[in-house]
Amino acid sequence: MPEMPEVEQVRKTLAPHIEGKKILAVEIMLDRLIKYPSPEKFVEGLVGKTIRRVGRRGKYLVLETTPEQQLIVHLRMTGALIAQKAEAPAPSYAKIKFTLSDGVTMWFTDIRTFGTLYLVTNHDTYIEGYETLGPEPLSAGFNAEYLTPLAQKSRKAIKTFILDQHIIAGLGNIYADECLALAGILPIRPANSLSSEELVRLCEAVNAVIAQGIKNHGTTFRDYKDGEGNKGDNQNHLLVYSRAGQPCKKCGRTLVQMKIGGRGSVYCENCQK
Template identity: 50%
Template structure:
């Protein structure tokens, strides 16, 4: 699933192509991807509109239109937005096609788990996940003073708390495992057991891991690609994710795989003691 760094790269790579472009026509091949309004109204309201801005919040892409409405896209597990200067073979795989006055934007989604909403300002509350997002790792206000009271107030598995988008927006399974490994914290530690020093180190490592992934244009294992169709290369720098059974970067112990908080988790039993 694309996480904050991957969605940030999609935003950066796509912005240069679509800003100030008019949507001339929309073809919806998989109507269930449109969550609000109806697919018919979605297409009619978007036709003739102009993209004036593109932002990201957590894992959501937020397209601002010239009439003040917002197209909000969540890529989920296999969603991708590919821009082409002219119609291409992407058409054969596209779930939704946005024909612009110059170029074509294709929405691809192998497993069709993504979501698209078209909302006015006062309809944003429909997107409960977006409204409830916590601080982002790259936000200056994401710090020890923010995270410590949250962790100390509840007895939760550390892995589950870090995946909670209402606490930290944009973190997913890849970067949670990476941050825990870099901070030498076991994913099954309880949040209220962490010292202030451990929380401070965890915050710093989350920030550095996310910044590294953004600089490397994201992590690609299967489906993720940016608007140019390019893949990221952060997978070449991962400490634990996808490396179960391989030697720990720090101590050489074979890395362990387990299901924790309902998610596949890779960690070092020696470095990340419970």
């Protein structure tokens, strides 16, 4: 699933192509991707509007058409928003076509069709998960002073704790493994067992790992592409994720894998305490 760095890369690459463009037509090939309102009202609400700004909140893309209306897109596992010239052939797995002014077409593609789209006007619907997002990495609101009291109240494994979008917005399985590896913290440890020093180190690691992911244009193992259809490069810079059985880049010990909260987790038994 695309995480904060991947969605931010989509935002950055999509914005120059679609900001300021008028939506001339919308064609929906798979109705169930539209979660609110009805597909008919979704089309009616967008046609004639101009995409004023492409923003992001956590793992959600937010396309603002008016101060009162936003198109909110969650890519889920394999969704993508891609902008291209109108004469270019439709990309694979195209599910929604947005015909824009100035010869631009924006496509929503999705292999596994888990993506979701909402057209929200004057906050007329509640999007579960979106409304309760915590602060993002690299934001002023995310720091050890914020995280410490929450961690002290939780007995969850620290990896499960930091994956909670109510706690930290935008963090997923890839970057959680990387953050804990960089901070030298065992992912199975209860959150309330971490010292103040370790929580400071963890916050610093979260910011560093997310910044690296953004710098490297996201992580692509299979399906992820940015707003121009390009893959990321961060998969070539990972410390532990998807490297079980390989040597730790810090100490050379073989990395191990275990399930934590139903998710595969890779770590170093020597470096992570």
